[in-house]
Amino acid sequence: MRAFAKRLRAVFPVAALVTGGLVAATLPAGAAPADAGSSAGSYIVMLRATADSPSVAAEHSRAHGASVGHVYRSAIRGYSARMSSTAAERIARDSRVLLVQADGVATTTAQSTPTGIDRANAELSSTAGIDGADERVDVDVAVIDSGVDLDHPDLNVNTAGAMNCSKGNSADDGNGHGTHVAGTIGALDNGDGVVGVAPGARIWPVRVLGNSGSGSWSDVICGVDYVTANADKIEVANMSLGGSGTDSACGSNKDALHEAICRSVAAGVTYTVAAGNEADDSANHVPAAYDEVITVSALADFDGRPGGEGAPTCRTDVDDTIADFSNHGADVDIMAPGVCIESTWMRGGYNTISGTSMAAPHVAGGAALYLAGHPGASPGTVKSALQSAGTTDYTWPAGDPDGSKEKLLDVSSF
Incomplete structure (x- = not known):
């Protein structure tokens, strides 16, 4: 899996049935070995709700030689491990096991400053109160990404709540993508650098991607598991990452990541995710689907205003239209600025990049503003409020592959 500043890709090649790269059933006898696009020998094991994750993981380690990585206790029961395909087949036959899923690769979603704050009308939000006085929005937002610059002077980072699920040494950002996402959500309104949609929101760094901007689905599930364990404090989680895959029903136990997110949302966490950057139907990508x-x-917005008169800056997209790289389709719930977005960067810096990775945190900030005024609102209520407050005041180009005009984020009433 990668962040969506580049392209997301995930491969789960070993299963009885593979749907868009995600395993949709437990491993059968004789399942094929993982292919070159997967994390070879790495698996995610999802257990029944009555199973004790640590004890089952330990038992499987002893009996089948599984080298256990993450142990999941909150979003799902289960664990990740490296093991042979034969061991995976045997573990899949355990009556306590719901799913054995080959691990895969996820990545970031950035492609290319903020005009996005203007275009989302954040400066008109009474909750955001953007005036340079450094008043902070009292909401907690998890950034499930490449980490966050833990001591960036323009961010309100909850370092005590930082979690590292990746192969790195800490939750500190070694890529830049996660710090960029965090700044769009909640960069301080302190007169320096940039300002976020929900200035000063408490950022929980949850590192699931490495310095290259990619990581495994097992690491991502670890991040979701951590957020779920802290759902009494974390209200919003942003995932500007993804990979190939398709939707499934909550409770079908066909996709461990989906089950984890289903249960995290049920625990009250609102998730905002990037649609992806393949100019494709979002139905083919997860978690977007x-x-x-x-x-x-x-x-694509270059001047922070509707009308289509902004001159291109870092990219040659047409102003006031859907970005040429953006995924689309019925699974898209809302649109936000995602081209040439300036935000915070690692080592106390700033950078301008593009992608649906940059669009999603605008909406995460919007969700934070809404929840600041409506504490305890359910994720479904937050989604409906964001859509209802949105505008269609942008150019809908002829030949738009979407076929429908999504609402554009507008937080002025929050």
């Missing part, structure tokens, strides 16, 4: 999340496509 999941109904329980808020899937965000990207608008």
Whole structure:
């Protein structure tokens, strides 16, 4: 899996049935070995709700030689491990096991400053109160990404709540993508650098991607598991990452990541996710395809205003239209600026990049503003409020592959 500043890709090649790269059933006898696009020998094991994750993982380690990585206790029961395909087949036959899923690769979603704050009308939000006085929005937002610059002077980072699920040494950002996402959500309104949609929101860094901007689905599930364990404090989680895959029903136990997100949303966490950057139908990408999340496509906007008169800056997209790289389709719930977005960067810096990875955190900030005024609102209520407050005041180009005009984020009433 990668962040969506580049392209997301995930491969889960070993299963009885593979749907768009995600395993849709437990491993049968004689399942094929993982292919070159997967994390070879790495698996995610999802257990029944009555199973004790640590004890079952330990038992499987002893009996089948599984080298256990993450142990999941909150979003799902289960664990990740490296093991042979033969061991995976045997573990799949255990009556306590719901799913054995080959691990895969996820990545970031950035492609290319903020005009996005203007275009989302954040400066008109009474909750955001953007005036340079450094008043902070009292909401907690998890950034499930490449980590966050833990001491960036323009961010309110909850370092005590930082979690590292990746192969790195800490939750500190070694890529830049996660710090960029965090700044769009909640960069301080302190007169320096940039300002976020929900200035000063408490950022929980949840590192699931490495310095290259990619990581495994097992690491991502670890991040979702951590957020779920802290659902009494974390209200919003942003996932500007993804990979190939399709939707499934909550409770079908066909996709461990989806089950984890289903249960995290049920625990009250609102998830905003990037639609992806393949100019493709979002139905072919996860977590964008999941109904329980808020899937965000990207608008190209170069001047922070409607009308289509902005001159291109870092890219040659047409102003005030859907970004040429953005995924689209019925699974997209809302649109937000995602082209040439300036935000915070690692080592205390700033950078301008593009992608649906940059669009999603605008919506995460919008969700934070809404929840600041409506504490305890359910994820479904938050999604409906964001859509209802949105505008269609942007150019809908002829030949738009979407076929429908999504609402564009507008937080002025929050």
